[in-house]
Amino acid sequence: MNWSVHLPALVIAVPLLGAFAAPVAGLGGKPLRNLWLVTVSALTAILSIILWRYVQVEGIMVYVLGGESWALTLPSGLSWPIRIILEVDAFSAFMAVVGSIAALAGAFFSLRFMERFSGLDKFVSLYFLLTAGMLGMELTGDLFNFFVFLEIASVASFGLVAYWRDRPEAIEAGFKYMVVSTVAAMLILIAVGFFYGRYNAVNMAAVARMMRFGYAEKIALVFLVASLAMKCGTVPMHMWTPDAYTEAPAGVTCLLVAVSQASLYGLFRVCFSLYGTSLGSSVVPWTIIVMGVLSMFIGVTMAVIQKEIKRLMAYHSVSQIGYILLGLGVGLLALNDPQAMAEYGFTAMKGGIFHLINYTMYKGLLFLTAGALYYAAGTRNLNELGGLARVMPHTTFMFVIAAAAIAGLPPFNGFVSKLLIYESTFAVYPILAVAALVTSVLTLASFVKVFQTAFLGPEKSVFQHVKEVPATMLVGMSILTIVIIGLTLFPTWSLAHLVEPAAKALVDQAGYITAVMGGGL
C-alpha cells in the first residue's frame, strides 16, 4: 500500500504528536526543544506541500479514519455514513499549504523571540496544538469533526493570547477572545445538531447531497455564517481581533492570522459545498458582500488613527479580510448563473483566493517585523520609535516589501489580487470597486506613516544600543518574504497552479459530493 494514501491523516497527526511530545523534548533542554519546534513545523509544511501536489495530480482525496469505508453497513443492508472522514480537495490542500508555511515562519521567529520567557514547553505544546487544530479544520469532511478541531484551535489560542500572563492587557484580550469564540463554537454545535436532526448525518458530503432548503437549514445557515464570521473577525464582530492580535507574542500572531483563515475556509466550505446552488436567493451572498465592504472600510479607518504598531496592523487585517469576503461573496452571487460566473464570478473568486494567500503571507510578515521592532527597541508605540532603518537594514527591507504588497503597489502580489477583485466587482456594482480602491489608498497612507515614523527620520539617542535582530528571527521573516517575492515574480504561474484549481474545487459542489458518496447513498 502506498504511504501517500495516509497523507491527510499525517498532516494532522505530525503536529499533534509534536504537541504531546513537546514536554518530553523539553527535558533535553533548550537545544532539543528548539530543534523539535523547527523540525516538526518543517515536516508539517513539507507534508502539506506533498499533499497539495498529490491532490493536484490525483484529484480529491477521501480518507476514512479507523475503517475502510465511510459507511456502516448493517446486516439488513442499510448503509449509513457514520465514520469520520477527511476530505481534501484542491481548496483544502491550498489552505493547508498556506497555513503550514505561516506556522513554520512563526516557529523560526519564536525561537529567539520567546527565549526571555519561562514556560516554553507549554508554549511549544500549545503552538503545535494550534497548528493541528487549524490543519484539521481545513482538511476535515465532517461537520462535527470541524467543530472539534475548531475548539482545539480555539483553546490553544486562548492560552497563547494570554501567554504573557503578568500583563493585565494580555489576560483581558484572552478573556474577550475566549467569550466570543466559545459562543461562536456553541452556535456551530447547535447548527450541527440541526443537521443531525434533519438528515441523521454529520458527513458534509452526505448532508450536501440530501440538502432540502427548509426552515431548519435556514436557521443552521444563519448560525454557521454568524459564528464563522465572528471567528474570522469581520466587522460587526471584530472587536476581539485587535486586542488578541496585539497581545499575543509576534510568532503566535503570525499563526493566528492563518487560523482566522481556517474559519474563513469553513465559511466558504459551508456556503459553496454544503449549501451550494440550493441557496437560491441572493440574501446570503449580499450579506457576505456587505460584511466584506464594511470590514474593509471600518477596519482601515480605525487603523489610520492607531499609535501602537501591532494594533494598527491588526485593524488592517480586519480590512484585508473584507477583500477576501468581497471576492468570494461576488463568486457566490454568480453561482447559480453560468453566464455571470464566466463573466465576473470566477474572476472574483480567483481574486479572493489569491488575496487569501497574499494576505496570510504579508500580514504574517508585517506582524513579525512589528515583533522584531519590539524585540530590538523595546516599544511598540509609533510616537517613540524612529530612525531604525540604519540599525536594522534587513528588517526594514522586509517591512518595505510587505507594506508595498499590502498597499497593492504594482508589481507586488497584492496588486494582482486586488486588481482581479476590482475588475470583477465593478461588473456587479461599481460602488463596490470604489470602496475597495479607497480602502487601498488609505492602507497605503497608513503604511507610509508607519515606515516614515518607525524607520526613517533622525537617529534617536535612546536607540543607540539597538542592533539587528538575531539570525533565526530573520530566517522566519525571510521565509514569508521569499513566498511574497515568488508570488510577485510569477503571478501567472501561481494563478494557474495555486489559485485556479482551488477556485474550481470550491465551485464544483457535485464533484465534492461524488468523491465521497460515489454513485448513490
Added chain:
Amino acid sequence: MTGNMPFLVVGILFFLGLYSILFERNLIKIAIGITLLEASANLLLIVLGYRNGGSIPVFTLAGEVETMVLPTPQALTLTAIVIGLATSALLLSLIMMLYKHYGTLDVREIRRLRG
C-alpha cells in the same frame, strides 16, 4: 405536545445563557452564561438523537426491542462535554487572573484595551 417540551427547555436555556453573556456585568455570571449555552447545545443533541419508544443502544441489556437509539449523538455529546469542561476551567482561571490584576470582576472596570 409533551414531545416538544425538551426543545422548549433547550430554547429557554439558550436564551438565558445568551442574555447573561450579553447583559451581565459580573465575569462569573458571564462564565455561567457560557456554561448554560453549552448545556443547551448538549441537551439539543441528546434530544434530537432520541427516537420515541427506542431502547438503550447496548445489545446485551436491551432485550427484545424494535427500535434502538443510534449512539452517534451521544458520542458527540460526550465529546462536547469534555471540550466544555476544558473551556470552563480555562475561563475560570482567566477570571481568577483578571481579578488578581484588576481587583474587580466588573466588566465596566476591566477596560484597559480600547480604540
